[in-house]
Amino acid sequence: MYRLEVSPQDIVASRFAISPLMETMHCQFVLDGQHPPGPHRQWLARWREPYLRLREHHLGLRLAPLITGLRGPNNVDFLAPPPIGVAVGFDEEIAAMRRVPLEQAHQEIEEALAPRRGIDPGLRRVLLGPDVVELLAQAMEALWREILSTAWPRFQAVLQRDIVHRAGQLAAYGWAAALGDLSEHVRWVPPGRIEIDMRSDGDIRLDGRGLLLVPTVFGFDVGAYLEEAWPYALVYPARGVAADLPSHHDLTGLIGRSRTRILLELASPATTTQLAVLLEQSPGTVGEHIAALRGAGLISGARSGRHVLYSRTLLGEALVSPSTLQP
Template identity: 55%
Template sequence: MIRIEVTSADLAASRFAVSPLLETMHALWTLSGRAEAGPHRAWVARWRGAYARLARRHPGLDAIAAISGNRGSANVDFIAPPPTGVRAAFADELARMRGTPLSLAHAEIERVLARLPRPPSPGVLEILRGPDVVRVIAEAFEAAWTEIVAAEWPRFRAVLERDVVQRAGRLAAYGWGRPWTTWASRCAGAPGTSSWPSAPPTRCGGTNWAGGACCSCRPCSTGGWPRSWTTRGRTR
């Protein structure tokens, strides 16, 4: 179960955001068959061959798959920094991810490896525990973006931004009560909290305390709401 505790200060600092890097990660899950294609079946059929060729050239894609999109809390944070707004550029988000200290990346990876039901292949483990893991993962993301996602990003972004506009309008008209009530249809919560069942492809677990930090409410073209709630807060 995912439990997010928020205060009025957290909500005041919250915003809607769109993330090309996170959309690229979701696209990889969908193209690899780890996530349901849903309404994107035609898009997946069109790009699956390109993804297979890309995977042969970039073993970092297998490394990404090993440490993201897993049940519960068996997922790293550094490959998906919280988005900063609705017009974030892929290059800027990737630069933030590239700036991850190796010690932090290795610490998060080891935490995830300890929680996986079975270890990744030896080749993937070599990448994950190697000195170039951040670079290798960044290059895999960049290749996936350049060769697959970027071609149709304007269309995806337009859909996501329309969703943000619609929900921002509801927020302006009704306050946080209306979106919170909408999300609550899939949540179990109490005042100041919300909880979601931890089911694939949920990527966190435990009690997440926003702690005065901002939260990003992010639409996802392959997932939807509310699982695209991102917080800079701490897990406890």
């Protein structure tokens, strides 16, 4: 278990980020079967065969699972270092990866391979060879361009919405609210400690540096970057990855599929543009659904900067989950 000692200054210094490169690595975990697909079963069914063909043409895609996605502390960091903001593009991140010193890459790879047995000697030589960084960079670039980028607008909207929600919770109510539903493996312990269940152990003082919080659409557990060489970062599963329509047949019959989907997606506040991406409909069409839902008193809007964030009203909550009206 890691224990992070925090101060009031750490709330101010903490920030959120989105990483297309990290999500590319995470999607490979699902495509390779290292992680269960969870809500991404249809996505996996669509892209599993194209991925296997891509894997045959890129040695780096066959090498990456040997040093990533491991259950334990020995995973390479250079393949997807902590991101620096919410608007950093894949090209910028992959360029930064290519600048990683070969010595650092080899050191992390050796640590990752240490607990592994039965690694093919030829693959080990390549992993510790002079071209490994470029091989892996080409593999991640191919996986991004051929597969993940096709769904990125939808995934990005989910990540952005999670950040809006959680950043608001952190700013308004503090760590307890921001971490409350993040994961069963992350706890806020008053008056000033965050506990993270991991196989490694350590005590860390943030000392006003804050924490980098990185949501992922492919995560089912938390991960952490807690080495001195990196910003202290916590990777966690984003809210609202998949709205569950099958369990809301009656609601779909009452107000229609699109409006039901909007209500379900508004488990976290969202803008018209974000909802349009998630529903794969035009902003105009989504705007008409929003107007109807607002007119029925099911959702409300509140301005945040240049945007309007929509959320469910109590009546909307009751339609989605009738138990909310029960005493």
